[in-house]
Amino acid sequence: MSTGLETAGETETMTVREALREAMREELRRDEDVFVMGEDVGTFGGVFQVTGDLIEEFGEERIRDTPISEAGFVGAGVGAAATGSRPVVEVMFSDFLGVSMEQIMNQMAKMRYMFGGKTEMPVTIRTTEGGGQRAASQHSGTVHTWFAHFPGIKAVAPGTPAAAKGLLKSAIRSNDPVMVFENKVIYEQEGEVPTDPDFTVPLGEASIEREGEDVTVVATQRLVGETLDLAEEMADEADLEVIDPRSLYPLDTETIAESVRKTGRLVVADESPLSYGTHAEVVARIVEEEFFSLDAPIQRVGIADTHVPFSPTLEDEVIPTGEDVREAIDRVI
Amino acid sequence: MPPIDMDTEEGRIEALRRMYRIRAFESTAGELFADGELPGFVHLYKGEEAVGVGATAALESDDYITSTHRGHGHCIAKGLDTERMMAELYGKADGYCNGKGGSMHIADVEAGMLGANGIVGAGPPLATGAALTAHRNGEDRVALAFFGDGAVAQGQVHESINLAATWGLPAIFLVENNQYGEGTPMEKQHNVENLSETAEAYNIPGFTIDGMDVTAVAEAVAEARKRAIAGDGPTFIEADTYRYEGHFEGDHQPYRDEEEIEAWRERDPIDQFKQRLIDRGELTDAEFESIREEIDAEIDAAVDSAQRADPPEPHEAYEDMFAEPAPEIATFAELPRADGGDSR
Numbered sequence A: 001m002s003t004g005l006e007t008a009g010e011t012e013t014m015t016v017r018e019a020l021r022e023a024m025r026e027e028l029r030r031d032e033d034v035f036v037m038g039e040d041v042g043t044f045g046g047v048f049q050v051t052g053d054l055i056e057e058f059g060e061e062r063i064r065d066t067p068i069s070e071a072g073f074v075g076a077g078v079g080a081a082a083t084g085s086r087p088v089v090e091v092m093f094s095d096f097l098g099v100s101m102e103q104i105m106n107q108m109a110k111m112r113y114m115f116g117g118k119t120e121m122p123v124t125i126r127t128t129e130g131g132g133q134r135a136a137s138q139h140s141g142t143v144h145t146w147f148a149h150f151p152g153i154k155a156v157a158p159g160t161p162a163a164a165k166g167l168l169k170s171a172i173r174s175n176d177p178v179m180v181f182e183n184k185v186i187y188e189q190e191g192e193v194p195t196d197p198d199f200t201v202p203l204g205e206a207s208i209e210r211e212g213e214d215v216t217v218v219a220t221q222r223l224v225g226e227t228l229d230l231a232e233e234m235a236d237e238a239d240l241e242v243i244d245p246r247s248l249y250p251l252d253t254e255t256i257a258e259s260v261r262k263t264g265r266l267v268v269a270d271e272s273p274l275s276y277g278t279h280a281e282v283v284a285r286i287v288e289e290e291f292f293s294l295d296a297p298i299q300r301v302g303i304a305d306t307h308v309p310f311s312p313t314l315e316d317e318v319i320p321t322g323e324d325v326r327e328a329i330d331r332v333i
Numbered sequence B: 001m002p003p004i005d006m007d008t009e010e011g012r013i014e015a016l017r018r019m020y021r022i023r024a025f026e027s028t029a030g031e032l033f034a035d036g037e038l039p040g041f042v043h044l045y046k047g048e049e050a051v052g053v054g055a056t057a058a059l060e061s062d063d064y065i066t067s068t069h070r071g072h073g074h075c076i077a078k079g080l081d082t083e084r085m086m087a088e089l090y091g092k093a094d095g096y097c098n099g100k101g102g103s104m105h106i107a108d109v110e111a112g113m114l115g116a117n118g119i120v121g122a123g124p125p126l127a128t129g130a131a132l133t134a135h136r137n138g139e140d141r142v143a144l145a146f147f148g149d150g151a152v153a154q155g156q157v158h159e160s161i162n163l164a165a166t167w168g169l170p171a172i173f174l175v176e177n178n179q180y181g182e183g184t185p186m187e188k189q190h191n192v193e194n195l196s197e198t199a200e201a202y203n204i205p206g207f208t209i210d211g212m213d214v215t216a217v218a219e220a221v222a223e224a225r226k227r228a229i230a231g232d233g234p235t236f237i238e239a240d241t242y243r244y245e246g247h248f249e250g251d252h253q254p255y256r257d258e259e260e261i262e263a264w265r266e267r268d269p270i271d272q273f274k275q276r277l278i279d280r281g282e283l284t285d286a287e288f289e290s291i292r293e294e295i296d297a298e299i300d301a302a303v304d305s306a307q308r309a310d311p312p313e314p315h316e317a318y319e320d321m322f323a324e325p326a327p328e329i330a331t332f333a334e335l336p337r338a339d340g341g342d343s344r
């Protein structure tokens, strides 16, 4: 197995939320240049309580509440990063990234390149994605595809507490802009997390969460856990290999390709719209590299190019679940 | 560039030299563009020299500035080297951005110059961020954002001023009101007489000053810098000025007439200041002539070297994306090209 946990020493059970907070706490302690800013991240602890009590240890200079000005404070994060700070900027809902898009696409992503490599851009943007909270279309989006697609931005989307901690730490330590997409319904999900403050998950390294012989399922965020549960349920019918790519860009093509060489079957499950998206990228790379290893057409599980609606009946209809992954698996075996 | 002491004769001469260096660089760039020598767009700063030079005169060399699409003047005022700037205008490998930025994106982060910018209104948030770094590190350092009257209509500009004001950051917001945003006059873009009224909304000081007078600009910025360093937060300064050339080179300017341009030219920042120095007995016409010749020769040499410089290698198009490279880029760069060649 290669979840990275086998060799990471001591572990502790914690939730995704706690893992993210620990990552920030450790990096804030390690490096004075690191600070956190965003709406209500201080005393309030963040709307999803991810920043929690950090203000008690680090004070309001380093855990900084901002006005409701996404373009202003995301831009300030970019300027701070270009001048030697290491800001961790929380954008409450990824849907609001649109408000700050200019600073992200034209400044953050391009400054280093346009300046001939002479700027570092050590900014981390953390944001929340996903449906399941009956929050309607403007608070339920999964938009990581846009950013993973955009040159100059690295994008990660953890599916486990260990990945959440390790990736956020790598993001903060990276001299490149990294966007961390946290699925908001898995903040309570528990798992084993290394306690070593130097444990990180490298950007661009997938994790094989379960080894199997019959079907490779590449699943992200919430769908990692649901697919692992499914794999146990289906153990008598098919032996699933479950891969969490963890990092969407860069993407660990090799780990997925190797798995497909073994299983000959691939299902890609990601809670983003299906057209032109994250799924398409995984599929394209496997078709390019492993076409002749495939024993069945590849299947995609995602959102059918709609927004996420409010009504529970409607939301449950569009949000992909383990059940949808199961149907996709049935189609490939 | 170290600050200029405008109270000394030396300082005043240096300010004049910098203004003339901008003028000469810009005139040459305009001619080169007209001759089809320069790729891309070129936006000239001619007429506004007193703002860039006056402002940077009051800054320490490690203070930050952010700039605009009309950035050559700010770069020169901040002390950037005209040879490397010209190389960048030509898209050459040894330009400030290795040929990746061009006229609209010249930057030298080490010199505190955080980039000319192709996006109207994008500089002020960056300056707020730079001021935040200085503030956090407890450094006596300020960040000054140059932006146009047009940019004052951008939401992110207001957000960043509000942020800097609320957090008491050492930032200076300097509007170069050159009376037009592209072809639209100031009155058609804003419902206030003076843009400095904006400051009231943020409870910070706001002034409108004569942007054709280099000493007036230097004084206002020095005052603002003092406040910033004392921890009293940002200042909003509107400098009234004028651009002599079109919005971009090639603009046929249906929106204004020669008379208006002439009226502003009568108050030319370089002529005015030069005359003042002559009247005070600090400069002679002959001395100005030799400054001129020396700078003209510097710019000619910059052009000559830029023309002879090597362009970047095609493979450099795949470099500088990240500090730690993404393997994808190398993979995709190896794909066969449509023209039958490959990328290497």
Ligand SMILES: Cc1ncc(C[n+]2csc(CCOP(=O)(O)OP(=O)(O)O)c2C)c(N)n1
Binding pocket: B068, B069, B070, B118, B119, B120, B121, B147, B148, B149, B150, B151, B152, B178, B180, B181, B182, B247
């Ligand atoms: C966000 C954005 N909108 C529009 C443009 C196109 N544009 C480039 S310069 C300019 C006018 C800017 O006017 P102002 O801020 O007054 O600066 P000036 O050109 O007068 O120096 C416009 C509209 C742009 N580059 N970016």
